[in-house]
Amino acid sequence: MSVIGHVAVNVFKESVRDKVLYNLVGFATLLIVVSYLLGQLTAGQDVKIIKDLGLAAIATFGLLIAVFIGIGLVWKEVERRSIYSLLSKPMRRDEFILGKYVGLALTLFVNVAIMTAAFYVVLAYMDTQFPDAVRASWPAPATDPGMLRAIALIFFELLLVTAIALFFSTFSSPFLSAALTVGLWVIGHFNRDLRNFEAVVKSRTAAYLARGLYYVLPNFSAFDIKTQVVHALPVPASYVVSTAAYALVYMALLLAAAVAIFSRRDFK
Amino acid sequence: MDAIRTEALTKDYRVGFWRPRRYLALDSLTLHVRQGEVFGFLGPNGAGKTTTLKLLMQLIYPSSGRAEILGRPVGDVSVKRRLGYLAENPYFYDYLTAEELLQYFAGLFGYSAVERRRRVSQLLDEVGIGAERRLQLRRFSKGMLQRVGIAQAVINDPDVVFFDEPMSGLDPLGRREIRELILRLRDRGCTVFFSSHVLSDAETLCSRVAILAGGRLAAAGDLSEMLAFQARAWELVVTGLSDTVLEKVTTSGQVVRATPLGAQRYALELPLSAAPDRLVTNLVAHGAQLVSLNPIRETLEDFFVRQTGAAPRDRGLEPVAR
Structure with missing residues (x-):
């Protein structure tokens, strides 16, 4: 196994030992409780609401892990000085950063995979609770595999959030990193508004500035296709692939910047 | 290398x-x-x-x-x-x-x-x-x-x-x-x-x-x-040394410090420049017996204190004094 692999496995092990995967219990509990409650309250809309809620929960739980583990990935090593022993081993600083990133990506992957499996199990159960006539009226089957496209983009969004958190954690405190990461995530979800800013302002400078920010800031709204898949609206595979590619390029740039900053740091 | x-x-x-x-x-x-x-x-x-x-x-x-x-x-x-x-x-x-x-x-x-x-x-x-x-x-x-x-x-x-x-x-x-x-x-x-x-x-x-x-x-x-070469004094251990003789050698400056070790038994510290053989002869002539004579060498601690105590505390950028 490569150095990056060893570091990544250790990050994953830390997540497991620090009980990060307990969030899955929260996710499962939420789904089961809400499914039960919906069964008592609504008629016919249960599956659609579960789909909405499940996809939103996967994104939210994933976001919490990406931000709150991502911001501590480097900071904790430096603050606790465990990095002294680690960097004295035959390892380059870029390998350390990439190992940390891959480790958290692996943790997120396992989380999202388990949440997805639980989500489909709940939906499959709900599917058995309705007669064929009701099921025929749904825009898509309860266990519609099309939802995997939305989950795939949620995962790529989480990878991008992780890269942002890791980037900030190479030079700032956890609090500041968290604030900046969440701030970028919020702005990124309203990014499309920046593109058409000239429609609402008269100043050409402000319009150009907004257009510039549109291209520089991460466009998180592009990853959100939850509404489309829940309503069985077509989402071309090419859109999923190009959005994933956008995430990968953005991540690569962020990781390169993180490595550049981290490689010059003094660990006092 | x-x-x-x-x-x-x-x-x-x-x-x-x-x-x-x-x-x-x-x-x-x-x-x-x-x-x-x-x-x-x-x-x-x-x-x-x-x-x-x-x-x-x-x-x-x-x-x-x-x-x-x-x-x-x-x-x-x-x-x-x-x-x-x-x-x-x-x-x-x-x-x-x-x-x-x-x-x-x-x-x-x-x-x-x-x-x-x-x-x-x-x-x-x-x-x-x-x-x-x-x-x-x-x-x-x-x-x-x-x-x-x-x-x-x-x-x-x-x-x-x-x-x-x-x-x-x-x-x-x-x-x-x-x-x-x-x-x-x-x-x-x-x-x-x-x-x-x-x-x-x-x-x-x-x-x-x-x-x-x-x-x-x-x-x-x-x-x-x-x-090795940082002997700073001599230590002479004698027994049967009378108080009168002790006072005499101490006041004359031949002995820097006398540490009692028991009845009429003393460890005498002599300056490095002293000629210990003459003092030994003198003391033996007055009834004392020689137990040991050794140079007192500097320990690493002495050396360390001397070096670090003398080292400049200023963290300015003037050239290093070697």
């Missing part, structure tokens, strides 16, 4: 936000450490020892000067394969067991799974924590963590190993075990560079030492040479 070589190695920091000033942590350190020796790097707290070690491990970058280990620039990954390092008061991932931590570190050196298991098992026994191998590090005492630290520093069977205060947190038995480990490392040809302010350890283990004070090199050299 030297194991470690630094040339005018300097590190300064900017301190203060509004009116930044330069703080000189290490000033033009030039040091050569030979292969296979146990080299003591001594100095009071804040002397720059840890800064030097961090520069050698490339945890910080020098402001100027350069450093080489085994003929290669510090930070070179091929050299890191041949190094070991124990940081001062090390912290390790407390969610891992001692065995898992060492396996992780051994993996970074590219050892196979079988080799990792063999080395880790052997090392844990060697540092005395074999029985606790499956205990999470969060349950370890400071001394046990120090032993883990020492084990991880030698996991790759290094050619050069750096110990920053290796005896810290260890009980007397532990200190003795680590001293024996260091001597075993030396016997198999490993260069041991160890930083400490515990002088007795340095005196026991080191062939050569460097003393750092105020960020500057105050002295460096062969320990035996440093101390």
